[in-house]
Amino acid sequence: MLWRTVRSKFERGKLFILLCAAVTLLYMVREKFPLKISDLSKLRDEDFEPFQPNVQEDFPTIPGNVYTIPHILHQIYDDFNIPSKMVHNVQSFINMNPKWIYHFWTLESGRQLIAERHPYLLGIWDNYLKPKSRANALKFIVLYEFGGVYADLDVTCLRPLERATKRFSCIFPPEPFEHSVFLHGIQYLIGNSIMLCRQGHPFLKQMVEDLKRSAVLSDQVDVTGPSFVTFNFLVYNNISIRNIFEKKAIVQTVQTNSPYFYKGEQFKNEDDTNAVYIPNTVYFTDSFNKKLLRKRMCYSLCKNVEENANLIRRACYNLFRRGYDRNRSPFTFTEPNWSDIYDHSSKSYSFVTHISKIVPGYKYIENP
Numbered sequence: 001m002l003w004r005t006v007r008s009k010f011e012r013g014k015l016f017i018l019l020c021a022a023v024t025l026l027y028m029v030r031e032k033f034p035l036k037i038s039d040l041s042k043l044r045d046e047d048f049e050p051f052q053p054n055v056q057e058d059f060p061t062i063p064g065n066v067y068t069i070p071h072i073l074h075q076i077y078d079d080f081n082i083p084s085k086m087v088h089n090v091q092s093f094i095n096m097n098p099k100w101i102y103h104f105w106t107l108e109s110g111r112q113l114i115a116e117r118h119p120y121l122l123g124i125w126d127n128y129l130k131p132k133s134r135a136n137a138l139k140f141i142v143l144y145e146f147g148g149v150y151a152d153l154d155v156t157c158l159r160p161l162e163r164a165t166k167r168f169s170c171i172f173p174p175e176p177f178e179h180s181v182f183l184h185g186i187q188y189l190i191g192n193s194i195m196l197c198r199q200g201h202p203f204l205k206q207m208v209e210d211l212k213r214s215a216v217l218s219d220q221v222d223v224t225g226p227s228f229v230t231f232n233f234l235v236y237n238n239i240s241i242r243n244i245f246e247k248k249a250i251v252q253t254v255q256t257n258s259p260y261f262y263k264g265e266q267f268k269n270e271d272d273t274n275a276v277y278i279p280n281t282v283y284f285t286d287s288f289n290k291k292l293l294r295k296r297m298c299y300s301l302c303k304n305v306e307e308n309a310n311l312i313r314r315a316c317y318n319l320f321r322r323g324y325d326r327n328r329s330p331f332t333f334t335e336p337n338w339s340d341i342y343d344h345s346s347k348s349y350s351f352v353t354h355i356s357k358i359v360p361g362y363k364y365i366e367n368p
Contacts, residue, residue, distance in 0.1 A: 072148030136224030147199030181315035237264030289338035
């Protein structure tokens with residue numbers, strides 16, 4: 001009798017486990033294949049207006065050993081103990097760029113830099129409500145003061161950056177178009193997770209000075225985030241609301257693979273020493289935030305694709321053509337992981353690693 005009872009409970013437990021596995025499998029299948037081909041195939045290629053050219057060649061560069069962007073890598077965290085899960089990302093930049101100078105900034109050393117070189121911003125810095133606002137502001141300041149490449153700790157470097165430092169003086173990659181359209185309802189959003197620029201560039205100077213204006217805004221992305229960068233890009237290039245949806249000249253765009261959106265007439269050439277070059281997302285920011293843009297959400301947005309606004313249709317068809325889990329291009333330099341690491345201090349992580357153990361042979365900034 002006891003054996004039958006045990007066996008009965010075992011069978012019921014086994015059945016429950018199998019049922020859970022079946023439900024999980026069904027969920028995974030629905031998550032993996034949420035976009036119905038029949039929905040999006042109604043859009044024809046001739047009806048589809050892409051956001052940027054298809055990348056079939058490497059990043060635009062020039063021959064020789066003259067660099068417009070110095071070989072300095074900047075990274076920021078609240079103290080010297082970074083989350084251990086970010087160690088691989090830091091090492092990827094060191095391994096791919098072994099001869100570069102490495103500058104590590106803490107919020108303390110960043111404050112010292114501001115007090116020394118931009119004292120008028122010190123009150124604004126101290127009054128920021130979130131550490132992320134301080135980290136974002138510091139990104140622009142260190143690039144303006146020293147030049148080089150800034151990368152968030154959750155960005156992975158996939159190949160040497162040298163090629164990207166020769167032709168253009170300042171490079172600001174846009175966020176994936178899925179971010180700008182699906183999450184913000186706008187055509188494009190210029191990010192700040194990876195930036196490359198020469199020392200003293202006037203665009204950086206403008207943004208540093210504009211930190212006073214944006215400090216009173218309520219939304220984080222407007223204070224020092226991507227919306228702040230995008231707004232300053234529009235101002236810097238004299239782009240008004242009336243012509244924001246104009247397209248850039250196709251011939252000039254194809255030459256550099258830059259996205260099609262209008263970038264103003266301030267500079268005749270994208271490689272002007274004071275211009276800001278906007279690269280194709282494939283080179284630096286091709287992966288999007290899958291925590292915010294889950295497959296089910298994308299499916300919901302694109303379900304009735306023909307009834308959506310033109311901007312949504314373009315984004316849906318872009319997603320349809322390239323896929324949710326897209327293949328990485330051999331020309332991709334970096335891959336952001338969009339983990340919002342600056343929203344949390346090192347004390348909130350169970351495992352941390354001191355930066356000196358990752359880059360013992362490189363400089364880190366304690367007292368600028």
